[in-house]
Amino acid sequence: GQQKVKGLTTAAGLWASACMGLAVGAGFYECVGLAFLLIFLVVHLLPAVELYIVENAKNMNIYVEFQSLDxxxxxxNRIKxxxxxxxxxxVDHGKQTPSQHPNAIFSLRMNRPGTHAKILAAISELEDVYVVHDI
Structure with a gap:
């Protein structure tokens, strides 16, 4: 239900390494040096850029698992x-398996930037909430 792609960075890194190995074998050393520099920058700088963009996004989806539908x-009220x-x-009633709790996915629109972590913290403080994370 959460539809997340996982392992994409690892797969791209393996392909990039294989291509760099082929380039070294063919004698394109300048190309390998440039590719290494670009890959290094992408792997180390883009996560910080992504975090900034996600934290300041206007929209957010969160998954919450709780004790009962009440x-x-x-x-x-806590979100508002x-x-x-x-x-x-x-809302999913959680009755497919005996151990599954009711859960819900909330689609939110932020009125102020930088409130993502505050919302997650506020919801996780509730006593009857088992799991809360952004998706």
Missing amino acids: NVAEII AKDVTIYEVE
Whole structure:
């Protein structure tokens, strides 16, 4: 349900390493040096850029797992107290397996930048919330 791509950076790194190995074998040393520099910059600088963009994004989706469906109203009130607009809520009753708890995905619109961590912290402080993270 959370539809995340994993391992893409590792796969791209393996392909880049293989291409650099072929370039070394063919004698294109200048190209390998340039490729190494570019790959190094991408691997070390882009995560910081991504973190900045995600933290200042206007929209956010969060996954919350809680004790019972009665907790949804309390979660919504906690989100609204942070001056955030909820524009969609998808609730799963959690009855497919005995151990699965009810959960919901909230689609939020931030009215102020930099409130992502504050919202996650506010929801995780609730006693009946088991899991909360952004997706």
